[in-house]
Each structure stands twice: as structure tokens, then as C-alpha cells.
Amino acid sequence: xxxxxASRLTQFVSGNKTAKFPVxxxxxxxERCQLxxxxxxxxxxxxNKALEKYIGAANYCLNIRVYPHNxxxxxxxxxxxxxxxxxxxxxxAFGKPVGTAARVRVNQILMTLDTSEQYYIHxxxxxxxxxxxxxxxxxxNIIKGxxxxx
Numbered sequence: 096x097x098x099x100x101a102s103r104l105t106q107f108v109s110g111n112k113t114a115k116f117p118v119x120x121x122x123x124x125x126e127r128c129q130l131x132x133x134x135x136x137x138x139x140x141x142x143n144k145a146l147e148k149y150i151g152a153a154n155y156c157l158n159i160r161v162y163p164h165n166x167x168x169x170x171x172x173x174x175x176x177x178x179x180x181x182x183x184x185x186x187x188a189f190g191k192p193v194g195t196a197a198r199v200r201v202n203q204i205l206m207t208l209d210t211s212e213q214y215y216i217h218x219x220x221x222x223x224x225x226x227x228x229x230x231x232x233x234x235x236n237i238i239k240g241x242x243x244x245x
Contacts, residue, residue, distance in 0.1 A: 116209035118240035142225035163195035
């Protein structure tokens, strides 16, 4: 194959890694898909930025629960004048590695967010913003702290 390209997603846990929080929210996928490493990183950055702005870095713990293992390859096509003379078309079209992706099943947890009750609304908004960066429709579920549903 030639090698695996480096993943943009380098940090999987952010926020306060040692504290125990009473509320846990999860971002789950509604459909089967592949999520590219750069979309997972964009989702992590947007959630982390919103959480640090409204909650503070000491009041949450954000975990990315999927890892981009699958290598995505692309058969680059020549463009421009005379491209038909230099291009090989579909001959030997295995492709060069361009990135990695995580295979996601239906109802698989993509991210978990631990926080306390007073920051529940801000945590939900942060996960909603992160879900906008992903290519699959997502839902936000409460894992711990079910009394918040009332």
C-alpha cells in the first residue's frame, strides 16, 4: 500500500481527565458510515472550544470513542490541456493513500462528555455543534444523570 497517512486526530481526551462527574452525555451515529479523520478533528475542536468558553476547562471531560483505522485511497486524475494523452484512465487504478477513516455502525457512540448538572445545557449545545461537523445524522443521549430529562 505504501504507508498510512498521519491522522489529524491526535488528542482523544480533553478537559479535566481526573475528576469524576455525575452527568454523562453521548453523541451516537444514526446511520452506518465512514467518518474521516479531519471531520472527527473538526468536531472535537468545535466541541472543545464551546466547552472551554462557556464551562471552563476544569468542568468537563470529552472523550473521542472512535479511531480512524481504514486507509482511504484516491485515483488522482490529470486535468487541463492534454490530460487525455497523459492520463491512464482506470488502468492500475488502485490509488494513493490520502487519509484515514473510522467505520461507524448504527447507534455507535462517537463521543462521550462528562460534566456536572449546572452545565448540562452548555454541554448539550457543544455536542450539537460537534454533530454538525460529521457526515452522519447524530443523536445526543444521556447515559448518566437520567433525572435531567424532567
